[in-house]
Amino acid sequence: MKTKQRVALVTGANKGIGFEVARQLMRERFHVFLGARDEKAGRAAAEKLNKESGPSASDLVTGRKDQSGSDSLVTFLMIDISKPGSIKRAAEEFGNQSDRLDALVNNAGIALDDDKDALTTTPEIFETTLRTNTLGALLVSQAFVPFLKKSDAPRIVNVSSGGGQLADGADGWAPAYCISKTALNGVTVQLAAALPNLAVNSVCPGWVRTDMGGSNATRSVAEGASGIVWLACEAPQSLTGKFVKDRKVIPW
């Protein structure tokens, strides 16, 4: 695929916030690689979005196409971000289909704490959570940087959480999850320093109604995805190494 259509990869995009980010980027006419660790769920999600991606009524009237002249498209990409071998295979598969990546959204995440606090969390919960939420985002970024470097306006968006915000959020709730997001914010700062020509930011989507956020959460997936999509394609390219919520920089 050698086109000017912008290209995005969203991890953990078979459901929840990631699925909605993929949908909104598709509507922005990105070619979206929909990352998922479960092949059946990932293919079904990509198919659902591709069914939605037909030309809009206004496009039919104006005959509008995207920059490449083709319709937007969503492609499933198998990627388990907790497994280095899976990340490597995903980057190879991606490279067979695209030579460039414009936006990487490290969205995939887990929360395993249940009612555990800092005194009762287990090595298994702690290691598994950090391997996914923190190390996973770092390793995926490393694997896809060669493609991002071919973009005119490359961006990495790390989906973090207010729970990882030392200034306000870390109050003893879900320690492994919150520490993993504090550390993810550290990954953001380090990547931003290592990649001066990329925009690398953390974002808090707010409390969102998903399997993770639960039904009492205050925001819809569309509201939660909106700030992520803004960082992935609209925010100033000069905005980097920051923690962002609702399109505003917030303290770490």
Ligand SMILES: NC(=O)c1ccc[n+]([C@@H]2O[C@H](COP(=O)([O-])OP(=O)(O)OC[C@H]3O[C@@H](n4cnc5c(N)ncnc54)[C@H](OP(=O)(O)O)[C@@H]3O)[C@@H](O)[C@H]2O)c1
């Ligand atoms: N919901 C909230 O209120 C909220 C608030 C702040 C931050 N966030 C963050 O937003 C992101 C998305 O959360 P969500 O609410 O949409 O959660 P969700 O509905 O539970 O979705 C999580 C997604 O991540 C995927 N995933 C988990 N581990 C993975 C792995 N090893 N490899 C690849 N994919 C993996 C899941 O895949 P499976 O379906 O295969 O499990 C699923 O697609 C997370 O990083 C979360 O921490 C959420």
